[in-house]
Amino acid sequence: MTMASSAPQDPRRTGRYVYATAVFLLCAWVLGPLYLLFVNTLSSPEAVNSFPKAYVPEFNFESIEFFMEFAGMTSALWNSIKVATLTMIMSILVGAPAGYALSRFEFKGKETFRILILLTRAFPLPLLALPLAVLFIRTGLDDTIFGLALVHTTLAVPFAVLITFSLFSGIPMELEEAAWTLGCNRLTAFIKVVLPLILPGITASAIFAFVISWNEVFAAAVLTIENRTLTAFLLQNLDTSALHLKFAGGFILVVPALIFIFAVRKYLFAMWGIANR
Amino acid sequence: MAEIKIKNVAKNFASYQALNDINLTVSDQEFMVLLGASGCGKTTLLRIIAGLETATQGEVWINDRRVDHLPPKDRGIAMVFQNYAVFPHLTVFENIAFGLRMHNHPSAEITKRVHRTAELMHIERLLKRYSGELSGGQRQRVAVARALAMEPDVILMDEPLSNLDALLRLEMRAELKGVLAESKTTAIYVTHDQVEAMSLADRISVMNQGRIVQASDPVDIYRNPAEKFVAGFIGNPPMNFLVADKRPDGRWTVGGQPYDGPSCAENTLDFAIRPEDVVLAETGIKAKVNVVEPLGAHLLVTCDVNGAQFRATLDSDANIGRGDTIALQPQLDRIRWFNPSNGMRQSLEKNDV
Missing domain, CATH: 2.40.50.140 (Nucleic acid-binding proteins)
Structure with a gap:
């Protein structure tokens, strides 16, 4: 060992150090804030506001309990779930057939269509939210779960289309054709062959849509007043709250999204791997 | 009885003419090989017979019935694909049974037929496996068994052996010939491999640039090429x-x-x-x-x-x-x-x- 350390540095070892450092920094970048959020949420209000900070959670649920009893909190949580679920269903119902069409059929303007789908993401939401608010007030969609879900669906649909497009493209056409020669029509072949193969991916992209809606705050804040979602509700109330409550609010927001993403991580990586085709 | 008649079939892809006035009759129980270099239109012709592609013009008749307007499922055909197309979410048993279930055969009949064709293709021991657990050769056997279990009038094969390694290809080739002769099915087989074509075919249709240059038995094609193209294509060296x-x-x-x-x-x-x-x-x-x-x-x-x-x-x-x-x-x-x-x-x- 002494010989090895006195010898000139092996470039492979240097490479390994750089690699390890990079991995550490990237992990710290993601996990550090999450850990601090976790510690401060599960600490007593006194501990959060005192100095020096604790780095080990006390498992004090005071802040969380306070939060759950906060007026309007549960209804906001419930609204968030409803909006996100509706977004999830609508974006798959719209996105999956579009993805199938993009993957299986040749039609005029196909490439333009693909680019247009991406372009919808080029408009900053504030630009859209105000005209939308006016439009929604005129049509009576303002401050409704459905109206907000509609906006979130437009945000989630591009992802749903591109993700399902690559999922469908990953299923060889021959499988469908084989099913046709074996007695299926287009629909039964889809149900019996394509759907079982793509279902995990569809689930992943549905949950992705759910998370997009869950985390969206701007449209939610502009378009709802009474029926606030959790993000809008927290944005409105946390500003003036004590530090420990801010932590608790953040924690409640982050955890469901984290759980969802963790549950479908395998598919997310898979579809991102092929989504940039 | 399954005679296939192809009358004046042409196919255009945009401005490109893939098939040009194809006329071909394949008689009952005949093993017809479509032979040609890649891009000659042989696969397109097969897919038109299968109903996976629509001809720009012309007619396809199977058993004195015009089928070119029918979907694949109503043509009495079964197809074996180049990349096997074994359903990955189903076991070998369910793969072979797939078509029979779609045609609502009684379950006792399905079990009987699956076991019979599996035995024929020597895959009885694999019936519970999924396609991911099979080798290329085994997948090919499943694909052929799935087609045979349908007891189709016509079996269509699109380069079924081209993804196998040389030794396995030789073995499967002989086996395929035996099994198909036994089943008394009319077969159309697409390949670019002239040795495969020679050894399997009752008759070979040599194709070039979207037309059939010569359709005859293998020895006649070899001895009496109708065109210089065939003479320069068949034989190694030609x-x-x-x-x-x-x-x-x-x-x-x-x-x-x-x-x-x-x-x-x-x-x-x-x-x-x-x-x-x-x-x-x-x-x-x-x-x-x-x-x-x-x-x-x-x-x-x-x-x-x-x-x-x-x-x-x-x-x-x-x-x-x-x-x-x-x-x-x-x-x-x-x-x-x-x-x-x-x-x-x-x-x-x-x-x-």
């Missing part, structure tokens, strides 16, 4: 071509030697002979040896005859080296003549081959 000039007496000069040939208006013809149909002789076509490849049973000798490449497979005892000049004598009844202007074979008047 036929040799030399320029023949007409002499005043009506005979033809080839490599300095006079030969009897067709009497026709042309002043030059292409003289064609297979490499194995020439022998070393005292006098004959003068050839300068460029490469000698010993192949065990034969020597493959590549020579130069008046600037044209000429290959001969000679006896391996022949003592020939690079740079030698040899005289080659063709076997007279194996000489074929082609018209250089249109590539068609020029028949001799007397025996009219």
Whole structure:
């Protein structure tokens, strides 16, 4: 060992150090804030506001309990779930057939269509939210779960289309054709062959849509007043709250999204791997 | 009874003409191979028969029934795909049973048929496995079993062996021929491999640039190519071509030697002979040896005859080296003549081959 350390540095070892450092920094970048959020949420209000900070959670649920009893909190949580679920269903119902069409059929303007789908993401939401608010007030969609879900669906649909497009493209056409020669029509072949193969991916992209809606705050804040979602509700109330409550609010927001993403991580990586085709 | 008639079928992809006025009849229980280089339209033709592609014009008849407007499921066909297309989410048993279930056969009948075809293809032990747990050869067996279990009128195969390694391909080829002869099914088989085509086919349709150049039995295709294209495509190495000039007496000069040939208006013809149909002789076509490849049973000798490449497979005892000049004598009844202007074979008047 002494010989090895006195010898000139092996470039492979240097490479390994750089690699390890990079991995550490990237992990710290993601996990550090999450850990601090976790510690401060599960600490007593006194501990959060005192100095020096604790780095080990006390498992004090005071802040969380306070939060759950906060007026309007549960209804906001419930609204968030409803909006996100509706977004999830609508974006798959719209996105999956579009993805199938993009993957299986040749039609005029196909490439333009693909680019247009991406372009919808080029408009900053504030630009859209105000005209939308006016439009929604005129049509009576303002401050409704459905109206907000509609906006979130437009945000989630591009992802749903591109993700399902690559999922469908990953299923060889021959499988469908084989099913046709074996007695299926287009629909039964889809149900019996394509759907079982793509279902995990569809689930992943549905949950992705759910998370997009869950985390969206701007449209939610502009378009709802009474029926606030959790993000809008927290944005409105946390500003003036004590530090420990801010932590608790953040924690409640982050955890469901984290759980969802963790549950479908395998598919997310898979579809991102092929989504940039 | 399953006779297939293809009448005037053409297919255009945008401005590109993939198939051009195809007429073909495949008789009952016949094994027809569509042979051609990639891009010649053979797979497109197969897919039109299957109903996976729509012909721009023309008719497809199976069993005296016009089927070109019907979806694949109503044509009485089964297909084996190049990449097997075994459903990955189903077991081998369910894969083979898939078509039978779609046609609502009673379950006892399904079990019986699945076991029978699995036995035929030697995959009984794999019935509970998924396609991910199978080798390429096993997947191919499942794909064939799935098609056979349907007991179709016609079985269509699109290069089914091309993804297998050489040894397995040889084994599957013989097996496929046996199984299909047994099943008495009419078969259309697409391949670019001429050895495969020769060994399997009752009849071969050689295709080139969207048309059928010649449809005949393998030996006839080999011996009597209808066009220069077929002569240059079939055989490994393919036929040799030399320029023949007409002499005043009506005979033809080839490599300095006079030969009897067709009497026709042309002043030059292409003289064609297979490499194995020439022998070393005292006098004959003068050839300068460029490469000698010993192949065990034969020597493959590549020579130069008046600037044209000429290959001969000679006896391996022949003592020939690079740079030698040899005289080659063709076997007279194996000489074929082609018209250089249109590539068609020029028949001799007397025996009219």
